[in-house]
Amino acid sequence: MSRLFAYIVCVLGILFFTNTFINISLADGDEHEYKKRHRDKKHFEHEDERELSLVENPTYAENCGACHYAYQPGLLPSNSWKKILDNLENHFGELVDIAPLATLEISEFLKANGANQSHAELSRKIMKSLGDQTPLRISQIPYIHKKHDDIPQSTFSRKSIRSLSNCSACHTTAEKGIYDDDDVTIPRQ
Numbered sequence: 183m184s185r186l187f188a189y190i191v192c193v194l195g196i197l198f199f200t201n202t203f204i205n206i207s208l209a210d211g212d213e214h215e216y217k218k219r220h221r222d223k224k225h226f227e228h229e230d231e232r233e234l235s236l237v238e239n240p241t242y243a244e245n246c247g248a249c250h251y252a253y254q255p256g257l258l259p260s261n262s263w264k265k266i267l268d269n270l271e272n273h274f275g276e277l278v279d280i281a282p283l284a285t286l287e288i289s290e291f292l293k294a295n296g297a298n299q300s301h302a303e304l305s306r307k308i309m310k311s312l313g314d315q316t317p318l319r320i321s322q323i324p325y326i327h328k329k330h331d332d333i334p335q336s337t338f339s340r341k342s343i344r345s346l347s348n349c350s351a352c353h354t355t356a357e358k359g360i361y362d363d364d365d366v367t368i369p370r371q
């Protein structure tokens with residue numbers, strides 16, 4: 183009797199251990215697979231949709247990147263860019279003086295590459311949140327505004343930041359067209 187009992191305990195024990203072992207190794211394998219797939223997917227998105235097109239027009243980069251960083255055209259719809267270009271003599275309180283030929287080239291570039299023309303995920307989110315608004319500022323786009331709600335006002339008194347318009351102060355990959363929250367470092371002063 184006691185031998186039979188010992189035998190059953192032994193068999194159950196073996197079953198239990200092999201089962202747990204198999205479960206653990208399966209779980210490990212699954213998790214590994216999941217992470218790998220997840221990473222691959224993210225990578226795929228990055229290449230395909232997450233990045234805004236780069237600022238590849240030297241006339242735009244030179245003239246519109248003189249006082250602030252040259253915003254990617256995909257951050258505003260073409261109509262907003264048109265409004266901005268139509269009012270360069272009073273550009274947020276400053277005079278922007280650009281030769282007529284260069285202005286024409288910039289205007290074509292912005293018209294062809296505005297957020298309404300872009301397949302990037304960020305441009306699509308921007309267009310969706312805008313409805314029929316045509317803001318003059320990227321920082322006034324509801325989606326962008328909402329994403330920065332939590333940043334305390336005092337942060338903007340830091341010399342290297344000054345305003346929300348200064349995207350590249352905090353987004354370390356802004357110039358590559360990547361505004362992922364993983365790539366944000368808020369400067370301390």
Ligand code: HEC
Nearest residue numbers: 245246248249266274276277278318319320321322345347
């Ligand atoms: C003479 C300096 C100067 C030049 C050149 C200039 N800007 Fe600006 N821009 C400004 C200032 C000042 C602001 C307001 C910044 C602020 O409020 O923080 C501004 C703001 C902007 C904004 C709004 C940013 C935001 O979301 O708050 C956009 C868009 C913009 N400029 C586009 C352009 C374009 C397009 C050109 C080229 C045609 C250009 N800028 C050339 C000075 C300039």
Ligand code: HEC
Nearest residue numbers: 320321329343345346347348349351352361362363366368
């Ligand atoms: C003071 C620093 C700062 C400035 C300046 C700033 N951002 Fe951000 N941004 C952040 C932080 C912090 C987050 C992350 C917010 C969160 O995770 O809730 C963020 C989030 C975002 C997101 C969402 C990213 C995601 O993965 O969901 C976008 C898009 C974005 N910012 C675009 C911009 C643009 C465009 C500008 C310039 C017009 C700008 N930001 C200026 C700090 C900044």
